[in-house]
Amino acid sequence: xxxxxxxxxxxxxxxxxxxxxxxxxxxxxxxxxxxxxxxxxxxxxxxxxxxxxxxxxxxxxxxxxxxxxxxxxxxxxxxxxxxxxxxxxxxxxxxxxxxxxxxxxxxxxxxxxxxxxx
Amino acid sequence: xxxxxxxxxxxxxxxxxxxxxxxxxxxxxxxxxxxxxxxxxxxxxxxxxxxxxxxxxxxxxxxxxxxxxxxxxxxxxxxxxxxxxxxxxxxxxxxxxxxxxxxxxxxxxxx
Numbered sequence: 669x670x671x672x673x674x675x676x677x678x679x680x681x682x683x684x685x686x687x688x689x690x691x692x693x694x695x696x697x698x699x700x701x702x703x704x705x706x707x708x709x710x711x712x713x714x715x716x717x718x719x720x721x722x723x724x725x726x727x728x729x730x731x732x733x734x735x736x737x738x739x740x741x742x743x744x745x746x747x748x749x750x751x752x753x754x755x756x757x758x759x760x761x762x763x764x765x766x767x768x769x770x771x772x773x774x775x776x777x778x779x780x781x782x783x784x785x786x
Numbered sequence: 787x788x789x790x791x792x793x794x795x796x797x798x799x800x801x802x803x804x805x806x807x808x809x810x811x812x813x814x815x816x817x818x819x820x821x822x823x824x825x826x827x828x829x830x831x832x833x834x835x836x837x838x839x840x841x842x843x844x845x846x847x848x849x850x851x852x853x854x855x856x857x858x859x860x861x862x863x864x865x866x867x868x869x870x871x872x873x874x875x876x877x878x879x880x881x882x883x884x885x886x887x888x889x890x891x892x893x894x895x896x897x
Contacts, residue, residue, distance in 0.1 A: 672828075699883065710889035711829070711873065724881065759828065766882055771817045774831035775885060782826075 672778035686748040691760030790888035814879030
């Protein structure tokens with residue numbers, strides 16, 4: 669089974685540029701989550717989708733961040749304009765529905781995108 | 787608020803046993819997860835506890851006490867490859883779709 673697939677694995681860009689991160693969830697998973705991980709703050713949930721619909725974006729730091737899920741097999745997280753403080757590892761995760769499949773459903777993570785904004 | 791505490795770092799010797807603790811303060815409880823994350827890699831699911839007691843999976847076991855808001859991950863017969871960060875996470879009682887993660891415990895195993 670293919671896991672969660674993210675691209676690119678690494679991105680280095682200059683401040684002010686637009687950055688687009690991509691994610692393909694595990695086929696059949698209803699939920700997709702975007703996280704940001706830093707040494708100081710650990711794993712923080714940015715936004716999540718259920719059946720392609722954004723449910724909770726309260727973790728999105730500011731208007732420079734946006735996320736879309738145009739279909740069940742693809743999601744993007746966009747930062748425009750990017751700033752040095754956005755440097756972090758961004759993870760995408762997917763899962764089956766906890767409400768219907770049970771609360772023991774784990775989230776499955778992709779390998780992440782390591783983003784560096786210069 | 788919802789809070790999870792784990793030690794930041796631990797060290798242990800190959801072949802030994804190590805216990806990684808996690809305490810949580812949440813307004814309710816719907817289950818606790820342990821994840822392993824090797825440096826530069828994705829977190830991978832290790833275990834899930836929702837009832838009090840010990841869940842064993844090979845060299846790894848996870849324990850839960852709901853009354854104490856406490857869990858631990860027990861790693862036996864440590865191997866060098868067990869050097870990683872171990873993340874404790876609980877289902878958000880306000881929204882059970884979400885997980886709240888601790889900042890993780892970095893374990894270094896020495897020969």
